[in-house]
Amino acid sequence: MAVDDKTPFLQLPLPHAQNNSNEDVERLRNAYLMLDAFAEALSIAVAGKAAQNHQHEMDTIIGLIDALADKAAKDHQHTLESLTDTDVAGATNGHFLKRVGTKWQPGTVQPGDVPSFEEAINARLPLTGGNLTGSLMAIDRLVAQATANGNAHVWLRNSVGKNRGLVYWDRNSGAVSLRVYADDGNGNDVAVGSLVLHADGTLSFNNNTVWHAGHxxxxxxxxxxxxxxxxxxxxxxxxxxxxxxxxxxxxxxxxxxxxxxxxxxxxxxxxxxxxxxxx
Structure with a gap:
């Protein structure tokens, strides 16, 4: 009985030293027939393939034209109105886009829109009220301006906030006064001395006219x-x-x-x- 030796990939019959010639001749014939069938199948398969450097027209690629029809041109531009999550119908100059609910809408920036902005502003001295600690340097001038129906005041206080001095302008008389305050013993700040420069240029201390060289x-x-x-x-x-x-x-x-x-x-x-x- 012939030794049935074969190639490792196509399993084609191979001659063997122990086989008789008539046995291997038949085996070789079968091997040639198998190679012919393999070559035929390979030729048919390669014939259905494109060349290595071939080119396709776009319309020869199945489904490509339909797929591109739903895509935007390479040089296209979008407007805000065309976006699905915007509503900018009321936008005017100076508006910013703010996210409100599920839409970007025009609006102005509020203090609460900026993280930590309100905390930073609240840490600063307000225009009215508030306390300033440390020294205050006013270059050129320091102004205390009266309101339409009031006087101009600059108060001097001690470390616990008690009034101890006052410089003020009286809108009715036009006089500028310097007053000294003291505690009346009951916790009340009362005026104990007053030096007044009157609008006519005269000077009085505690309601007594101060005479000078001009007198x-x-x-x-x-x-x-x-x-x-x-x-x-x-x-x-x-x-x-x-x-x-x-x-x-x-x-x-x-x-x-x-x-x-x-x-x-x-x-x-x-x-x-x-x-x-x-x-």
Whole structure:
């Protein structure tokens, strides 16, 4: 019996040394027939394939034209209105897109739209009220402006917030006042002193007029009698000095001697406290 040796892939019969020639001749014939059938099948299969460098027309590819018909052109552009999750019918200049529910809609940015924005703003000093700790430097000027129906105030307080001083402008009188406050013993802040610069330029302290060098009486004012000027020692001396005699048109004063002309009469009177004296 012949040894049935075969190729590993196609299982074609192979000659064997132990086989007789007549046995291997038949086996080789079968191998050739099997190779012919394999070559025929391979040729048929290759004939149905395209060349390696072949090209296809788009319409020869089954389903490609229909698939591309639902696709946008490469240079197409979308408008916001064409998007399914937008509603921008009411958009105007300056609007932003905000997500509201399931739609992007036009709107303005609110403080709550920005994460941590409100917390950051609240940490800053407000325009009205609030407390500023530490020093405040105002370059050029610091202004306290009155309201339409109020006065302008700058309060000075101690470390526990009690009023101890006030600088304010009174809209009715136009005066600028500096007040000092103290505790009345019952926890109430009361004014204990006030220095006022009035709109007419006068100055008063605790409702008393403050007199200054501008109120100094001259000799003539002192002799005439005045109640709104200040008497000084030089004013007193000048008031007590020489006074020309009325009606003495011919009187002369030479070398310390007064030579009066009594043609118009003689009239003596004192100008300081004391008795009338002729000497």
């Amino acid at each position: 100094k009486a001259t000799a003539a004012q002192f002799r005439a009698g005045t109640t709104n000027t200040v008497l000084t020692s030089d004013g007193v001396w000048a008031a007590a000095g020489y006074v020309g005699l009325s009606g003495a048109a011919g009187s002369t004063l030479a070398a310390g001697t007064y030579a009066p002309n009594f043609g118009a009469g003689l009239n003596f009177h004192n100008v300081v406290a004391g008795n009338i004296t002729i000497g």
